[in-house]
Amino acid sequence: MTTTVAHVHEETDAPYALSHLDALESEAVHIFREVAGEFEKPVILFSGGKDSIVMLHLALKAFAPAPVPFALLHVDTGHNFPEVLEYRDRTVARHGLRLHVASVQDYIDAGKLRERPDGTRNPLQTVPLTEAIQQLKFDAVFGGGRRDEEKARAKERVFSLRDEFSQWDPRRQRPELWQLYNGRHAPGEHVRVFPLSNWTELDVWQYIAREGIELPEIYFAHEREVFKRNGMWLTAGEWGGPKEGETPETRLIRYRTVGDMSCTGAVDSDAVTLDAVIAEIAVSRLTERGATRADDKMSEAAMEDRKREGYF
């Protein structure tokens, strides 16, 4: 027995259908243009990771043939992968962009931040980030966060209002209705904007493949000296590893995310092409963050707690 009542039922009008990637692209471009139209001084957070690379690519398309009307902001933990910094600088030069760098190392050297006992610098990014936003008077800050990444992120709005301390209060979020984004804010407050909210990791990779976007080499399989800490392969290096009892070895690996070397784990992989990477992710039984981020494992609500403090 079927109980379908169809008062209105149009056949799918094939020429006017949009693929899911086209729909996501169109939505993200709309978000970039809304911000350009409504804010005084937006900035794109750019880490040289795949999500921020896709963000920049979308921004380039959104305003073509004019240049992107935003600067970039990189929070440099001091423990970044050299390949990623090289990619960042090359990209900035190629597109004639302006880059601001907020440096965790500078804060540590000035005694304003203290190194954590575990050597992880990801949580230390929050202070340089929020101070850069205040000092440079950015009123909209684009982040590459996706709601599929983590359960606290699933609650995030596309336009996320932050107070003068950059804090996120999930109970005080504005309802977000239709595609009508409300960017009103008081002086000193700003809005975090997430154009990739509705994208998944696989969408990002498929889009990179479709658009032929270049990525830093660490996303593809390569041999690297790594050692195991808390069940993850970390890159050996001057940042603080391996310690006594941790043995370095050379393995064929790649990265699913790009972040601070102290907490970004590598995965064993022989995927050297985009197609191979996509095939690998399509069958992976681990989430991106579950596989590679130590800082999210600190507690059940680690991401929520960091977001409340001003993390993006």
Added chain:
Amino acid sequence: MTSTTDQVANLADLAATTLLRFATAGSVDDGKSTLVGRLLHDSKSVLTDQMEAVEAVSAQRGQEAPDLALLTDGLRAEREQGITIDVAYRYFATARRRFILADTPGHVQYTRNMVTGASTADLAVVLVDARNGVIEQTRRHAAVAALLRVPHVVLAVNKMDLVGYQESVFAAIAEEFTAYASDLGVPEITAIPISALAGDNVVEPSANMDWYGGPTVLEHLETVPVSHDLTACPARFPVQYVIRPQSAEHPDYRGYAGQIASGVLRVGEPVTVLPSGRTSVIEGIDALGEPVDIAWAPQSVTVRLKDDIDISRGDLIAPSATAPATTQDVVATVCHVADQPLAVGARVLIKHTTRTVKAIVKEIPSRLTLDDLSQHPEPGQLVANDIGLVVVRTAEPLALDAYADSRRTGSFLLIDPADGTTLAAGMAGESFASQAKPAEDAVRPDEDGWDF
């Protein structure tokens, strides 16, 4: 070798799949979390580390089985209290389609949460408990789906295992709901008997209900046509941003960037710019850097016109033949979403497409009680979760369509100019309140009586 080729072919198919946005609605104990958990779990969208985290927390709390609600309750306070505070968005995919699920709590602040989830949804799943049938909350969900003009509604009759999988129980509920929702103007209703707990008809067809010949919930989600009525409507192009490179390469380029809200735009088409009323012809359309002859909703494009006329953010470009009228007197149904009330005389901002203008609330002719669909005339103000008819006078003309004709150009926000709070979600056009009936006369409206 063959398998690699197949895999690549499948991946190409995957990139070409369509996107369905849907929302779930259900009361607290209807099993909504279980349904969502079951959909995610049985469509293999829950990855090992997520499931391990759920198992670990469940075990730590002394629960015997993993609590699937933990997959969806993301905030500290939600887990502590075992409730869902706010709309969350979930993502999953099958070989046929990608899904964005707005998981809306059925609790306390039901109306604004469901309005938020339903505003972008192509489909809403309304859950009922087979033992209780259609209750007040079910009617409320149906009314919100109708009000927001969600094109497809699925009635999931849950807990069929607790009524012996009886066809008669399902048929009675399906009939009652379908009659009710059709009267409200819900265009398409599909009823499916399920057990979210046992997994009947959610992803896998049920062996316990041979009498049911329809699709499973997932099958229906995979095959329901994604709303293309946007392209059948007259074209509407709200200007977001003017692109003027002023570079050596593009000294004279002047493009109007925006997302096509409805309809189809073609090169060579005569257009009118509102609210100024100036006319021109589309000289070119750039689809994110690539020139095209034709573009349609919801593509983001850049439009160039033959004549150099004054156009800025907030203007609307429409084909001259089907351009909308402009107005400064907006009659609309609003859902109040803020904690501070909205009173007659309030000075507000109205954000419609890309245009934000000052406005004043002139009248609140009626407030609707969703519980029994009764009308309360002249309530004076609206408070959180109220739905009412308002008359708003705007400082500048707006090119506003009826919400019934376009969810995109018929919707707006009311914003508090003092602190930026989003006060209300507005849907333009004459509505139920135009034939307002007194509260005591709370009979079901006739078929033509509901025109949201």
